Amino acid sequence: MSMYHPRLQSFGALLVVDADCRRIQATSTNLTRLIDFERPENGQLMLACVLGKRLSQRVRRELQGQQRLPGPLVFMRSKHSHVCFQIHAYRAGEQVIVEIEPLNPRSKRRLLGTVNERLMHLVEATHQQELLDCLVNAIQQLTGHDRVTVCHFDSDWHGLMVAEALGKRLPSLLGQRFPASDFPVALRKSYQHYPVRLIEDVNAPPETLIPAVPGSSLNGSFLRAPAPERQRYLNRLGVRGSFSLAIQGDTGLWGLVFCHSPAPHSVEPPVRDAVRTLVQMATQRMLLLRARQEARYLQRVQDSLVLSARARSEPKSPQQLLHEQAAIWMKLFRAHGVVLWVNGGAYQAGVTPSPEAMSQFVLRLERAHVHSGPWCTREIAKETLTASLAMPEQCGALAVPLPLSSTQRAWLIFFRPEQVETLYWAMQPTISPKPDVILAPSVAWSEEVVGKSEAWLRVERLAAVDLGEDLTLAISAYEISSLNMHLEHERKALAEANQRLEQLAHFDPLTKVWNRYRIEEAINAELVAAKRYAAAFALLLFDVDNFKQINDAHGHSVGDDVLVALARLVETSLRGCDHLGRWGGEEFIVLATHSEVDAAIGLAERLRSLVAELRIEGLDQTITVSIGVAVWQPGDSCKTLISRADNAMYRAKHGGRNRVEVALEPATAL
Numbered sequence: 001m002s003m004y005h006p007r008l009q010s011f012g013a014l015l016v017v018d019a020d021c022r023r024i025q026a027t028s029t030n031l032t033r034l035i036d037f038e039r040p041e042n043g044q045l046m047l048a049c050v051l052g053k054r055l056s057q058r059v060r061r062e063l064q065g066q067q068r069l070p071g072p073l074v075f076m077r078s079k080h081s082h083v084c085f086q087i088h089a090y091r092a093g094e095q096v097i098v099e100i101e102p103l104n105p106r107s108k109r110r111l112l113g114t115v116n117e118r119l120m121h122l123v124e125a126t127h128q129q130e131l132l133d134c135l136v137n138a139i140q141q142l143t144g145h146d147r148v149t150v151c152h153f154d155s156d157w158h159g160l161m162v163a164e165a166l167g168k169r170l171p172s173l174l175g176q177r178f179p180a181s182d183f184p185v186a187l188r189k190s191y192q193h194y195p196v197r198l199i200e201d202v203n204a205p206p207e208t209l210i211p212a213v214p215g216s217s218l219n220g221s222f223l224r225a226p227a228p229e230r231q232r233y234l235n236r237l238g239v240r241g242s243f244s245l246a247i248q249g250d251t252g253l254w255g256l257v258f259c260h261s262p263a264p265h266s267v268e269p270p271v272r273d274a275v276r277t278l279v280q281m282a283t284q285r286m287l288l289l290r291a292r293q294e295a296r297y298l299q300r301v302q303d304s305l306v307l308s309a310r311a312r313s314e315p316k317s318p319q320q321l322l323h324e325q326a327a328i329w330m331k332l333f334r335a336h337g338v339v340l341w342v343n344g345g346a347y348q349a350g351v352t353p354s355p356e357a358m359s360q361f362v363l364r365l366e367r368a369h370v371h372s373g374p375w376c377t378r379e380i381a382k383e384t385l386t387a388s389l390a391m392p393e394q395c396g397a398l399a400v401p402l403p404l405s406s407t408q409r410a411w412l413i414f415f416r417p418e419q420v421e422t423l424y425w426a427m428q429p430t431i432s433p434k435p436d437v438i439l440a441p442s443v444a445w446s447e448e449v450v451g452k453s454e455a456w457l458r459v460e461r462l463a464a465v466d467l468g469e470d471l472t473l474a475i476s477a478y479e480i481s482s483l484n485m486h487l488e489h490e491r492k493a494l495a496e497a498n499q500r501l502e503q504l505a506h507f508d509p510l511t512k513v514w515n516r517y518r519i520e521e522a523i524n525a526e527l528v529a530a531k532r533y534a535a536a537f538a539l540l541l542f543d544v545d546n547f548k549q550i551n552d553a554h555g556h557s558v559g560d561d562v563l564v565a566l567a568r569l570v571e572t573s574l575r576g577c578d579h580l581g582r583w584g585g586e587e588f589i590v591l592a593t594h595s596e597v598d599a600a601i602g603l604a605e606r607l608r609s610l611v612a613e614l615r616i617e618g619l620d621q622t623i624t625v626s627i628g629v630a631v632w633q634p635g636d637s638c639k640t641l642i643s644r645a646d647n648a649m650y651r652a653k654h655g656g657r658n659r660v661e662v663a664l665e666p667a668t669a670l
């Protein structure tokens with residue numbers, strides 16, 4: 001195992017103790033300078049020799065089964081001396097590390113008051129900037145460093161100075177960006193594990209451990225000296241005293257608080273702890289403020305959804321939805337254009353690509369973006385999916401798929417304009433600083449960022465998904481209602497067609513009375529009833545006299561008028577239980593139910609004389625009919641019955657027309 005020579009800072013002493021918390025295996029070289037103690041004669045230094053018996057027992061007890069002491073312990077080395085010490089102890093592998101720092105107890109009361117007052121200010125802050133300003137001022141007041149800054153990391157780990165408190169007249173770093181290379185991954189990771197880093201003097205000659213111990217790691221120690229590259233970096237800035245703390249966001253390292261001074265700068269342990277508490281409180285408050293802001297934004301989006309929810313009870317087409325909502329949506333999503341892509345068609349508002357370009361874009365999006373979440377870019381021109389949209393005025397796009405069905409997706413797509421941004425990059429000074437002069441990295445160059453839109457925030461993407469779900473429902477509701485309307489239309493058309501079919505099947509198209517098929521059906525039904533109940537009925541077969549001559553003299557259409565007028569006249573003269581049908585040509589049949597021969601003859605005579613009085617417009621002659629009457633007799637069929645009526649009618653014709661003849665005997669030879 002290799003021997004370990006840690007480089008330690010001198011503001012505290014460090015002990016490496018065995019796992020049992022008794023024997024000291026190594027001490028930092030400055031231990032004897034900080035604390036008076038007696039070395040035992042046998043040379044085996046015990047923890048009790050340095051901390052005293054009671055305190056070392058307590059450390060042992062509190063570390064039993066624990067990784068570290070629950071809080072710092074304080075002790076006074078000698079009754080005659082006023083020097084106090086604070087102890088931290090923790091386990092590192094098979095060893096226990098004990099850190100001892102001198103303490104000034106007189107500063108404590110004053111500190112508590114200041115910290116409380118500053119905490120109150122932090123809790124009252126209502127905006128992030130106010131909160132961070134309050135934090136840097138509080139820290140500057142507590143530690144006295146010459147520059148206290150808050151550096152916030154962007155998604156590429158470049159650091160932007162967002163708040164600053166200056167003790168001396170120093171140039172401001174506010175608004176400057178430090179490149180990600182200033183914050184290497186190892187450094188960021190170490191802040192995640194050890195959020196507080198104090199370097200009292202960057203250039204102090206380091207202490208080390210005697211004797212060197214195998215494999216001991218002091219990564220978690222306050223006292224470890226800065227790594228050489230960090231030392232060089234701080235030297236180039238002219239920083240000798242440095243104190244830094246991590247600000248942990250909900251998704252990782254949000255930023256760092258830097259406290260810098262050109263001269264060595266000590267920070268008492270209680271001040272260090274107080275600053276840590278302030279940073280933690282400020283972090284909590286910041287997360288809360290952000291959560292509130294996001295909640296307010298989401299509420300505004302929800303409010304806009306209620307409108308489309310209303311559209312569900314009163315379905316609206318995608319076009320109507322876009323027309324009514326586009327302005328609200330664009331305001332909420334800071335967009336200048338919006339497209340609703342449904343069923344291969346684009347509904348657009350504001351500044352958007354041409355429909356052809358949109359259709360190409362959606363095709364590519366469908367192929368490349370198969371999952372259900374939103375897709376976005378800040379640089380339309382550089383993104384392969386959007387490069388061919390060729391729309392210089394819009395730089396950002398946010399697309400949300402709307403799963404209308406398992407096979408078909410619609411899209412809601414927002415377009416954002418370009419936002420030209422000037423970034424000020426801090427350059428590290430190349431000259432060596434004069435002693436006691438802290439350098440501001442000069443505004444060596446500024447960069448104009450073009451072709452990018454504002455970033456699509458996480459909360460905006462979430463809100464877009466909410467809106468997408470709402471729209472999916474609204475569009476589905478519309479499609480269902482359209483389908484229903486279509487079905488209803490189809491149903492009506494079908495009913496009408498059926499009705500027409502019924503007419504064609506059962507009615508004569510010219511006279512609108514029953515056709516031959518229907519009257520035959522009725523006669524057959526009547527025959528069944530007559531057979532069962534022996535209830536007589538009669539058939540009246542009548543034919544217009546000399547109809548050919550009317551046709552020839554006045555034209556076929558007048559002949560038609562005669563047939564229609566005749567049918568109307570006879571139809572309206574019948575009882576409700578009698579039926580009229582057209583038998584063919586100018587022949588009609590009246591089916592007179594419940595009729596014996598006398599009643600049937602009476603009816604035939606009444607009809608004959610009514611017809612003789614009929615006047616037709618454009619026809620200056622009377623119309624007459626010859627009627628053959630046949631009354632049902634047992635054994636009759638439809639055929640025999642009609643045949644008998646036909647014979648009777650034939651006789652009427654031959655008897656001079658405009659007459660009624662009755663079939664008296666059954667028809668023969670049928």
Ligand SMILES: Nc1nc2c(ncn2[C@@H]2O[C@H](COP(=O)(O)OP(=O)(O)OP(=O)(O)O)[C@@H](O)[C@H]2O)c(=O)[nH]1
Nearest residue numbers: 543544545546547548549551556557559560585586
């Ligand atoms: N206008 C019109 N004429 C029809 C229709 N159906 C048949 N006819 C005509 O009715 C005429 C029947 O003539 P005929 O069978 O000789 O009988 P008629 O002239 O009435 O003479 P009689 O029956 O002996 O009195 C024919 O000229 C047919 O063309 C129709 O639907 N409309």
